[in-house]
Amino acid sequence: MGKNFIGLDTEKTAKLADALNELLSNYQIFYMNVRGYHWNIKGDNFFELHVKFEELYDDLLLKIDEIAERILTLGHRPAHAYSTYMEKSEIPERKDVTDGKEAMENIVESFGKIISRQRELLNMADEADDEGTNALMSDYISEQEKTVWMYRSYLGQ
Template structure:
Protein backbone atom coordinates (compact mmCIF):
# COMPACT_ATOMS: atom_id res chain seq x y z
CA UNK A 1 0.00 0.00 0.00
CA UNK A 2 1.61 3.28 -1.15
CA UNK A 3 0.96 6.71 0.23
CA UNK A 4 0.92 10.07 -1.50
CA UNK A 5 2.76 13.24 -0.51
CA UNK A 6 0.26 14.03 2.29
CA UNK A 7 0.42 10.53 3.74
CA UNK A 8 -2.84 9.10 2.37
CA UNK A 9 -3.27 5.78 0.60
CA UNK A 10 -2.87 6.45 -3.15
CA UNK A 11 -5.63 4.03 -4.20
CA UNK A 12 -8.07 5.63 -1.77
CA UNK A 13 -7.15 9.17 -2.86
CA UNK A 14 -7.79 8.18 -6.47
CA UNK A 15 -11.30 7.07 -5.52
CA UNK A 16 -11.79 10.24 -3.45
CA UNK A 17 -10.58 12.47 -6.30
CA UNK A 18 -12.97 10.74 -8.70
CA UNK A 19 -15.89 11.30 -6.31
CA UNK A 20 -14.82 14.90 -5.73
CA UNK A 21 -14.71 15.48 -9.50
CA UNK A 22 -18.25 14.12 -9.77
CA UNK A 23 -19.28 16.50 -6.97
CA UNK A 24 -17.47 19.33 -8.77
CA UNK A 25 -19.47 18.59 -11.94
CA UNK A 26 -22.73 18.77 -10.00
CA UNK A 27 -21.71 22.06 -8.41
CA UNK A 28 -20.77 23.56 -11.79
CA UNK A 29 -24.12 22.68 -13.38
CA UNK A 30 -25.98 23.86 -10.27
CA UNK A 31 -23.97 27.11 -10.34
CA UNK A 32 -24.91 27.83 -13.96
CA UNK A 33 -28.55 26.99 -13.25
CA UNK A 34 -28.64 29.48 -10.38
CA UNK A 35 -26.96 32.14 -12.56
CA UNK A 36 -29.77 31.58 -15.05
CA UNK A 37 -32.42 31.90 -12.33
CA UNK A 38 -30.78 35.13 -11.17
CA UNK A 39 -30.75 36.57 -14.69
CA UNK A 40 -34.22 35.42 -15.77
CA UNK A 41 -36.39 35.63 -12.65
CA UNK A 42 -39.62 37.60 -13.05
CA UNK A 43 -42.64 38.35 -10.90
CA UNK A 44 -43.67 39.75 -7.56
CA UNK A 45 -40.70 38.30 -5.63
CA UNK A 46 -38.14 39.49 -8.17
CA UNK A 47 -36.11 41.69 -5.81
CA UNK A 48 -35.97 39.15 -2.99
CA UNK A 49 -35.14 36.18 -5.24
CA UNK A 50 -32.73 38.06 -7.49
CA UNK A 51 -30.63 38.95 -4.42
CA UNK A 52 -31.00 35.47 -2.86
CA UNK A 53 -29.89 33.75 -6.07
CA UNK A 54 -26.83 36.01 -6.28
CA UNK A 55 -25.94 35.13 -2.69
CA UNK A 56 -26.33 31.44 -3.56
CA UNK A 57 -24.24 31.46 -6.73
CA UNK A 58 -21.47 33.40 -4.96
CA UNK A 59 -21.38 30.66 -2.31
CA UNK A 60 -21.44 27.90 -4.95
CA UNK A 61 -18.51 29.51 -6.74
CA UNK A 62 -16.43 29.47 -3.54
CA UNK A 63 -17.25 25.79 -3.02
CA UNK A 64 -16.36 24.97 -6.63
CA UNK A 65 -12.90 26.39 -6.04
CA UNK A 66 -12.51 24.58 -2.71
CA UNK A 67 -13.51 21.24 -4.24
CA UNK A 68 -11.12 21.67 -7.19
CA UNK A 69 -8.31 22.61 -4.81
CA UNK A 70 -9.07 19.56 -2.66
CA UNK A 71 -8.69 17.34 -5.75
CA UNK A 72 -5.30 18.99 -6.36
CA UNK A 73 -4.33 18.55 -2.71
CA UNK A 74 -5.00 14.83 -3.06
CA UNK A 75 -2.58 14.79 -6.01
CA UNK A 76 -5.08 14.62 -8.86
CA UNK A 77 -6.47 16.90 -11.58
CA UNK A 78 -9.86 18.58 -11.21
CA UNK A 79 -12.37 18.23 -14.04
CA UNK A 80 -12.48 21.48 -15.98
CA UNK A 81 -14.65 21.08 -19.08
CA UNK A 82 -18.40 21.59 -19.34
CA UNK A 83 -18.70 18.47 -21.50
CA UNK A 84 -17.27 16.50 -18.56
CA UNK A 85 -19.56 18.28 -16.10
CA UNK A 86 -22.67 17.45 -18.13
CA UNK A 87 -21.53 13.85 -18.45
CA UNK A 88 -20.87 13.42 -14.70
CA UNK A 89 -23.63 15.55 -13.17
CA UNK A 90 -26.88 14.19 -11.80
CA UNK A 91 -28.07 17.79 -11.34
CA UNK A 92 -29.81 18.45 -14.65
CA UNK A 93 -29.13 21.54 -16.71
CA UNK A 94 -32.06 23.99 -16.44
CA UNK A 95 -32.84 26.53 -19.14
CA UNK A 96 -35.07 29.59 -19.26
CA UNK A 97 -36.59 29.29 -15.78
CA UNK A 98 -38.29 32.59 -14.91
CA UNK A 99 -40.79 31.46 -12.26
CA UNK A 100 -39.56 31.90 -8.68
CA UNK A 101 -41.26 28.87 -7.15
CA UNK A 102 -40.06 26.64 -9.97
CA UNK A 103 -36.49 27.91 -9.53
CA UNK A 104 -36.59 27.41 -5.77
CA UNK A 105 -37.99 23.90 -6.27
CA UNK A 106 -35.07 23.09 -8.58
CA UNK A 107 -32.65 24.52 -6.00
CA UNK A 108 -34.08 22.27 -3.27
CA UNK A 109 -33.81 19.24 -5.58
CA UNK A 110 -30.22 20.12 -6.49
CA UNK A 111 -29.23 20.51 -2.85
CA UNK A 112 -30.74 17.10 -2.09
CA UNK A 113 -28.47 15.56 -4.75
CA UNK A 114 -25.41 17.45 -3.47
CA UNK A 115 -26.03 16.55 0.16
CA UNK A 116 -26.40 12.87 -0.75
CA UNK A 117 -23.14 12.91 -2.70
CA UNK A 118 -21.40 14.76 0.13
CA UNK A 119 -22.61 12.20 2.70
CA UNK A 120 -21.12 9.44 0.53
CA UNK A 121 -17.86 11.38 0.23
CA UNK A 122 -17.85 11.95 3.99
CA UNK A 123 -17.97 8.19 4.57
CA UNK A 124 -15.36 7.49 1.89
CA UNK A 125 -13.03 10.16 3.27
CA UNK A 126 -13.45 8.80 6.80
CA UNK A 127 -12.42 5.33 5.63
CA UNK A 128 -9.34 6.86 3.98
CA UNK A 129 -8.40 8.90 7.11
CA UNK A 130 -8.72 12.03 4.96
CA UNK A 131 -9.57 14.61 7.59
CA UNK A 132 -9.37 17.49 5.09
CA UNK A 133 -12.16 16.12 2.91
CA UNK A 134 -14.15 15.02 5.98
CA UNK A 135 -14.05 18.58 7.36
CA UNK A 136 -15.02 20.10 4.01
CA UNK A 137 -17.98 17.77 3.47
CA UNK A 138 -19.14 18.11 7.08
CA UNK A 139 -19.14 21.91 6.80
CA UNK A 140 -21.02 21.83 3.49
CA UNK A 141 -23.65 19.40 4.76
CA UNK A 142 -24.46 21.28 7.97
CA UNK A 143 -24.67 24.61 6.13
CA UNK A 144 -26.78 23.24 3.28
CA UNK A 145 -29.23 21.41 5.52
CA UNK A 146 -30.21 24.78 7.00
CA UNK A 147 -30.35 26.36 3.54
CA UNK A 148 -32.68 23.61 2.30
CA UNK A 149 -34.94 24.14 5.31
CA UNK A 150 -35.16 27.86 4.46
CA UNK A 151 -35.87 27.32 0.76
CA UNK A 152 -38.49 24.66 1.60
CA UNK A 153 -40.11 27.10 4.03
CA UNK A 154 -40.34 29.63 1.20
CA UNK A 155 -42.19 26.96 -0.80
CA UNK A 156 -44.52 26.29 2.13
CA UNK A 157 -43.21 22.74 2.64
Protein backbone atom coordinates in the same frame (compact mmCIF):
# COMPACT_ATOMS: atom_id res chain seq x y z
CA MET B 1 -0.24 -0.02 -0.16
CA GLY B 2 1.48 3.23 -1.23
CA LYS B 3 1.07 6.65 0.32
CA ASN B 4 0.85 9.98 -1.46
CA PHE B 5 2.77 13.13 -0.53
CA ILE B 6 0.33 14.00 2.29
CA GLY B 7 0.47 10.50 3.76
CA LEU B 8 -2.82 9.09 2.45
CA ASP B 9 -3.33 5.78 0.66
CA THR B 10 -2.90 6.41 -3.09
CA GLU B 11 -5.64 3.99 -4.17
CA LYS B 12 -8.20 5.46 -1.75
CA THR B 13 -7.24 9.01 -2.71
CA ALA B 14 -7.73 8.22 -6.41
CA LYS B 15 -11.28 7.06 -5.63
CA LEU B 16 -11.87 10.15 -3.49
CA ALA B 17 -10.61 12.41 -6.29
CA ASP B 18 -12.99 10.71 -8.77
CA ALA B 19 -15.92 11.22 -6.38
CA LEU B 20 -14.87 14.83 -5.77
CA ASN B 21 -14.76 15.41 -9.54
CA GLU B 22 -18.33 14.10 -9.78
CA LEU B 23 -19.31 16.46 -6.98
CA LEU B 24 -17.49 19.31 -8.76
CA SER B 25 -19.46 18.55 -11.92
CA ASN B 26 -22.74 18.73 -10.01
CA TYR B 27 -21.71 22.02 -8.41
CA GLN B 28 -20.80 23.51 -11.80
CA ILE B 29 -24.18 22.67 -13.36
CA PHE B 30 -25.98 23.81 -10.19
CA TYR B 31 -24.02 27.09 -10.32
CA MET B 32 -24.96 27.74 -13.96
CA ASN B 33 -28.60 26.94 -13.26
CA VAL B 34 -28.69 29.44 -10.38
CA ARG B 35 -26.98 32.07 -12.55
CA GLY B 36 -29.78 31.56 -15.06
CA TYR B 37 -32.44 31.90 -12.36
CA HIS B 38 -30.79 35.13 -11.19
CA TRP B 39 -30.76 36.57 -14.70
CA ASN B 40 -34.21 35.42 -15.82
CA ILE B 41 -36.44 35.58 -12.72
CA LYS B 42 -39.68 37.53 -13.15
CA GLY B 43 -42.73 38.30 -11.05
CA ASP B 44 -43.77 39.58 -7.65
CA ASN B 45 -40.74 38.22 -5.79
CA PHE B 46 -38.18 39.45 -8.32
CA PHE B 47 -36.24 41.73 -5.97
CA GLU B 48 -36.10 39.22 -3.12
CA LEU B 49 -35.18 36.22 -5.29
CA HIS B 50 -32.75 38.11 -7.51
CA VAL B 51 -30.66 38.89 -4.40
CA LYS B 52 -31.06 35.37 -2.91
CA PHE B 53 -29.93 33.72 -6.14
CA GLU B 54 -26.87 35.99 -6.31
CA GLU B 55 -25.94 35.04 -2.71
CA LEU B 56 -26.34 31.38 -3.61
CA TYR B 57 -24.28 31.42 -6.81
CA ASP B 58 -21.52 33.38 -5.04
CA ASP B 59 -21.42 30.66 -2.37
CA LEU B 60 -21.48 27.86 -4.96
CA LEU B 61 -18.56 29.48 -6.79
CA LEU B 62 -16.48 29.51 -3.59
CA LYS B 63 -17.26 25.84 -2.97
CA ILE B 64 -16.38 24.96 -6.58
CA ASP B 65 -12.93 26.45 -6.03
CA GLU B 66 -12.49 24.69 -2.68
CA ILE B 67 -13.46 21.31 -4.16
CA ALA B 68 -11.08 21.76 -7.10
CA GLU B 69 -8.28 22.73 -4.72
CA ARG B 70 -9.02 19.69 -2.53
CA ILE B 71 -8.67 17.45 -5.60
CA LEU B 72 -5.30 19.08 -6.30
CA THR B 73 -4.28 18.67 -2.65
CA LEU B 74 -4.96 14.94 -2.99
CA GLY B 75 -2.58 14.88 -5.97
CA HIS B 76 -5.14 14.71 -8.79
CA ARG B 77 -6.52 16.98 -11.49
CA PRO B 78 -9.93 18.67 -11.20
CA ALA B 79 -12.31 18.35 -14.13
CA HIS B 80 -12.34 21.60 -16.05
CA ALA B 81 -14.41 21.06 -19.19
CA TYR B 82 -18.11 21.84 -19.42
CA SER B 83 -18.63 18.65 -21.47
CA THR B 84 -17.23 16.65 -18.55
CA TYR B 85 -19.54 18.43 -16.13
CA MET B 86 -22.55 17.65 -18.30
CA GLU B 87 -21.52 14.00 -18.54
CA LYS B 88 -20.85 13.50 -14.81
CA SER B 89 -23.58 15.67 -13.24
CA GLU B 90 -26.67 14.12 -11.74
CA ILE B 91 -28.17 17.63 -11.60
CA PRO B 92 -29.82 18.41 -14.94
CA GLU B 93 -29.20 21.61 -16.84
CA ARG B 94 -32.18 23.97 -16.46
CA LYS B 95 -32.91 26.51 -19.17
CA ASP B 96 -35.18 29.55 -19.34
CA VAL B 97 -36.70 29.25 -15.86
CA THR B 98 -38.47 32.53 -15.05
CA ASP B 99 -40.85 31.37 -12.32
CA GLY B 100 -39.54 31.86 -8.78
CA LYS B 101 -41.32 28.86 -7.29
CA GLU B 102 -40.03 26.55 -10.03
CA ALA B 103 -36.49 27.89 -9.53
CA MET B 104 -36.69 27.36 -5.75
CA GLU B 105 -38.04 23.82 -6.22
CA ASN B 106 -35.14 23.07 -8.59
CA ILE B 107 -32.67 24.48 -6.06
CA VAL B 108 -34.06 22.34 -3.22
CA GLU B 109 -33.91 19.26 -5.48
CA SER B 110 -30.32 20.08 -6.49
CA PHE B 111 -29.26 20.53 -2.88
CA GLY B 112 -30.72 17.08 -2.13
CA LYS B 113 -28.45 15.54 -4.75
CA ILE B 114 -25.41 17.53 -3.62
CA ILE B 115 -25.92 16.69 0.08
CA SER B 116 -26.36 13.00 -0.73
CA ARG B 117 -23.07 12.94 -2.68
CA GLN B 118 -21.33 14.79 0.14
CA ARG B 119 -22.54 12.19 2.65
CA GLU B 120 -21.04 9.46 0.44
CA LEU B 121 -17.78 11.42 0.34
CA LEU B 122 -17.82 11.67 4.15
CA ASN B 123 -17.82 7.88 4.36
CA MET B 124 -15.09 7.54 1.73
CA ALA B 125 -12.95 10.18 3.45
CA ASP B 126 -13.40 8.38 6.78
CA GLU B 127 -12.19 5.11 5.28
CA ALA B 128 -9.17 6.89 3.77
CA ASP B 129 -8.33 8.76 7.03
CA ASP B 130 -8.71 11.98 5.01
CA GLU B 131 -9.63 14.57 7.61
CA GLY B 132 -9.35 17.47 5.12
CA THR B 133 -12.06 16.16 2.80
CA ASN B 134 -14.11 15.01 5.77
CA ALA B 135 -14.08 18.48 7.36
CA LEU B 136 -14.97 20.17 4.06
CA MET B 137 -17.95 17.88 3.42
CA SER B 138 -19.14 18.10 7.03
CA ASP B 139 -19.11 21.91 6.92
CA TYR B 140 -20.97 21.97 3.60
CA ILE B 141 -23.63 19.52 4.76
CA SER B 142 -24.52 21.34 7.99
CA GLU B 143 -24.69 24.70 6.21
CA GLN B 144 -26.73 23.37 3.29
CA GLU B 145 -29.21 21.46 5.44
CA LYS B 146 -30.14 24.78 7.06
CA THR B 147 -30.40 26.45 3.63
CA VAL B 148 -32.73 23.69 2.41
CA TRP B 149 -34.92 24.12 5.46
CA MET B 150 -35.19 27.88 4.76
CA TYR B 151 -35.89 27.41 1.04
CA ARG B 152 -38.51 24.76 1.79
CA SER B 153 -40.13 27.13 4.31
CA TYR B 154 -40.25 29.77 1.58
CA LEU B 155 -42.07 27.22 -0.61
CA GLY B 156 -44.52 26.45 2.22
CA GLN B 157 -43.28 22.85 2.58
